[in-house]
Amino acid sequence: MVISVCIGTACHLEGSYNVIAAFQQMIEKYSLHDSVKIKAAFCMGHCTHQGVCVKIDSGEVQSVTGTTAKEFFEEHVVAALKPQN
Numbered sequence: 900m901v902i903s904v905c906i907g908t909a910c911h912l913e914g915s916y917n918v919i920a921a922f923q924q925m926i927e928k929y930s931l932h933d934s935v936k937i938k939a940a941f942c943m944g945h946c947t948h949q950g951v952c953v954k955i956d957s958g959e960v961q962s963v964t965g966t967t968a969k970e971f972f973e974e975h976v977v978a979a980l981k982p983q984n
């Protein structure tokens with residue numbers, strides 16, 4: 900799974916690096932180094948000014964902030980990687 904985090908100007912101002920740092924802490928916490936990669940991406944054309952644009956694999960662009968990053972990770976990454984049974 901690849902998580903792309905936008906580091907374009909608008910998103911950068913919303914705290915791209917806080918989001919990346921939060922994701923990295925979560926990867927550490929759940930030992931997901933082998934299954935999750937974080938990639939910096941350029942403007943995704945979805946500058947919302949309400950958060951940082953984040954995309955999981957080729958999914959929808961979503962808005963995440965430094966405060967919601969950990970919750971987002973648990974909901975969209977940890978949950979998706981959990982075995983279904």
Ligand code: FES
Binds near residue numbers: 905908941946947952
């Ligand atoms: S700067 Fe992030 S989507 Fe445009």
